[in-house]
Amino acid sequence: MDFKDSILQFAKRVEQLCPQIQTEEATKNALIMPFIQLLGYDVFNPFEVSPEFVADIGIKKGEKVDYAILNDNKPILLIECKHYTQDLNPHNSQLFRYFHTTDAKFGLLTNGLEYRFYTDLVTPNKMDEKPFFEFKISEIKENEIAELKKFHKSYFNVDNITNTASELKYLNQIKQLLNQDFNEPSDEFVKYFTRKVYPSTITAKVLEQFKLITKKACGVYIADEINDRLKSALHVDSMNIDKQQPVIIQPSVAEEQEDKESKIVTTEEEVYAWMIIKAILAENIEPARVVLRDAQSYCAILLDDNNRKPICRLFFNNPKRLSIGFFKEDKSIVRYEIASVDELYKLKEHVIAAVKIDK
Known part of the structure; x- marks a missing residue:
């Protein structure tokens, strides 16, 4: 079974397991450790995966991150885990504190359902506030599986991931903004298009009118794109049907x-x-x-x-x-x-x- 099939099979299994998971420790055992194994690392080998990895912070000794994936006895990926029902947003600061005290170039915050990968694109040795790569395992897409594969033991390369991390980070952020504006167009988004098609002054009334028009135009555009691709797909090899x-x-x-x-x-x-x-x-x-x-x-x-x-x-x-x-x-x-x-x-x-x- 290849990496893609393994991830998709795991994604199906996750949904079945969740109702039985009551604690953070159970989340680790049922969801996160199997995920680490899918990345090619032996969770029972302390030379590859170190649970409760010590990451001392200044005068605070004995601070521990849930897991560290190691290479040549040095951490390359820190993993902070939460219960699968927990919102991850309040918890990135904890991983932030651990990040700069180790040699790890990447951090992962996860509750077993959501996975957020961080690095230091803005300031060296200081973890970014926003992840450069994130996905939900139950909704994982083919392009996300391809990005995740870069963290597999067989393919892991710090320079390779770092080189694509910046593009991936901004690509995802722009996708999120487009998604927001396509569903609920912002004033700036509406004004951009209105100026190109409306010859007069853009008043508050005009802006409100064009918000509805822009939202509808976005919907029509997406529908047309889907229909065009569908027609193209339906036409594929149609001449060979006989x-x-x-x-x-x-x-x-x-x-x-x-x-x-x-x-x-x-x-x-x-x-x-x-x-x-x-x-x-x-x-x-x-x-x-x-x-x-x-x-x-x-x-x-x-x-x-x-x-x-x-x-x-x-x-x-x-x-x-x-x-x-x-x-x-x-x-x-x-x-x-x-x-x-x-x-x-x-x-x-x-x-x-x-x-x-x-x-």
Whole structure:
């Protein structure tokens, strides 16, 4: 299992574990130590991971940070932990105090759900007030996994991370500002665009009017971008649709037995496929009508949550052998093998035809 898959699997497990975690120590054991292991470090090797690492502050002796990841017996990453329900905002000062007393170039503040990485971009040997990289494990994105991978033992390089930290910090801050202004445009944001399109003086009344217009314009722009990309994705390989030959796949005895014994688990791939099918059908029907109903041996995609209106079946139990099945008029199923979930776009015509038949 590669790093990305390991992180995504861990993210799913975190949500299941949280209700059972009552203390900060339990947070460390259930969430943070496994996370450190995913970064390639042996949490039971004191030469790699030092719990309760001593970081004396001036005349205050015996001050300890929860964990320090070591290299050549020197700390390279300090980790301060809190209970998963705690807000991290009041606690960065604690990590701030430890930072300048050690050789560590990076600090991590986490409650097992949120992860905030710090360094000293503003003043050398003085931890920045704002993190240069942060994410929520339950919502982690592919680009964030790529950044996190730089902290893996196999790839860790201080200069490499430092060189990208500044860009990453300001990139994230600008994204946050854009998100705020797209949802609730600030006066400065509105004035910037209003000056370019409105020929007269911008009064308070005009500004208020353009706040609504700007907010609506942002929404329309985002929707148009999504639609354009969706249309482009739907068009990918559409000319080769006729070349996609159906393959009748008979499940093996072992697969049938595994299906019977396994519990129903809706995977990320199944949900992703469901989203693609909803997107394909969006121009023809209301997406809310497309419903996922999982079973042990397959995942059904239905119209109006009605078994008599099947769109298709996803056979994703074996991640190395993905296929999608469509019903023929005699109710038999023809399966198409796909190399990845994205190849569902190649079967666009089959998806649409299934809905036309069952409307």
